[in-house]
Amino acid sequence: MSAPSLADAAWFTAAPLRRVLGALDGAGEETRVVGGAVRNALLGRPVSEVDLATTALPEETMRRARDAGLKAVPTGLAHGTVTVVADGTPFEVTTLREDVETDGRHAVVRFGRDWRADAARRDFTMNALYADAQGAVIDLVDGLADLRAHRVRFIGEAQTRIREDHLRILRLFRFHAAYGRGPMDAAALTAAIRLRAGILRLSRERVGSELLKLLAVPNAAATVRLMSETGFLPTILAGVPDLISLERLAALEAALGEPPDAVRRLGVLAVRIGEDAARLRERLRLSNEAFKRLQGMAGAAGAAMDARQARSVIYRLGRAAFEDRLLAGAAHGAWASGEVAPLLALARSWPVPAAPFCAADLIAQGLKPGPALGAALARMEEAWIAADFPADAQSLRALMALARP
Structure with missing residues (x-):
């Protein structure tokens, strides 16, 4: 079966994304759409934001974006992320990464150029699908099969993925609710149960x-x-x-x-x-x-x-x-x-409605400013609410009489 293509998708052909890909892809570097946009597009769901992965280092990403007249914001340089803004639309662009060290909450990463290594560090197979600048979908972790089966499966060994970040336990449940059908993946659920104490560290x-x-x-x-x-x-x-x-x-x-x-x-x-x-x-x-x-x-x-x-x-x-x-x-x-x-x-x-009476109305009836006036006004409002908010003069006079001490 040939790989699917997103080349004709409206969001993929939209000018902002084309400008960013035009600036970042090519001349020795490759930039791909990754993650949720690819996943949702293949499922026929709305695409609300587009993330990109690139072989270019963050400084090169920023240089290329600015040379193309785009705004580049260093939103997460330690993790290789630059936000590139085209025509008012932001795109998170992240350099390919590998985890060097994790503690269940945070990761130390190093940048690389290996697309398989970048895919392997992500959480679920359906979130590690790429689309190149021409729209061809690239699957390095059997994510397409899981997507078609509506199966939320960890990449590689489930316990390893969870130990890298225990929040992935909660993400497992969220993604199963949003994209899964039938029972949860047994290996994923078993690993989550074994490592559940890690949630308390988050x-x-x-x-x-x-x-x-x-x-x-x-x-x-x-x-x-x-x-x-x-x-x-x-x-x-x-x-x-x-x-x-x-x-x-x-x-x-x-x-x-x-x-x-x-x-x-x-x-x-x-x-x-x-x-x-x-x-x-x-x-x-x-x-x-x-x-x-x-x-x-x-x-x-x-x-x-x-x-x-x-x-x-x-x-x-x-x-x-x-x-x-x-x-x-x-x-x-x-x-x-x-x-x-x-x-x-x-x-x-x-x-x-706004109350069709005020303190001045009660003062006009002889009440003097002070605590008694406030109490009378409160009684009148309660009586007005209980009477279902009448606005006619006769009803209001009757309520005013009831409110007087």
Whole structure:
């Protein structure tokens, strides 16, 4: 069977990539597209970014790029990486490498010109596919067969690859969720289980980032269950995961046409009370924004609500926080998508009102500035919310009378 070609792919023929390849390929050096762009293109999936591998040393890469009028940024010279920008599009260009020393978290590398050695140091066979400047796909590690079989397999001996960087355990689960079909590769899973203690040596930021990437995969739920059954997930979360609710949320997202939301999925999986959110922030080094969202989902127990109750929650929390609580509560309470869809539509269409009254209105009724005025204003707002946000003058007068001490 002839090797596949990407020569006609729109992203491959686009001007920015052609400019970079034109500058870096040839005159004694070779530059190829590598990794995710090749993998996704062969699977018919979108290509969002393009990485390049080259025989040229980083200094030569920068010289050639600048001579061609391209911007060159030394983003990772110690590891041979230069970011070349063409027409506003960045391309990471990395010199061929071999690992000299690894400690399970970081690697010392030396540059080389051997494409097989460069392929051999990568993680999975499907990530070590190259495409040359003409678009011909080059497979040095039997990655095409694994890609066609939707099999995520380590290059070479699985334990060796994991010992080089224990984050590859989590990447194994993420790539299986995203690209695998059927059972996980037995050798890969066995090696991951044997070396699982290495995850504890990783920085919490790296673990948290990788877990969120996994949860963002549409079909993540089955793989997350495998992570739980093999002991990885309870260790990472320091708690018992709610797998059933995660599976319900994934089914709801699919039925409603909602894209996966990693933070919301994490909340459904691992947050029931506020202390859970605080634990996850510390354990996974989550951003303040992610922590606030997890806090907002604490206590979303799954009780049904009507449109009037929904408007009250939307007003108090805001649209985004309401959607989190709605979908998390629905997942915990096993709602059908038909129960969720109208409330989701309401959250996205209801014009959230501003209170049609202020302190001056109460002062005009004889209240004096001070704590009593603030308390009366708060009572009036609560009564206005309970009355479903009336705007007519008669209703507001009645609410004002109730608010007076």
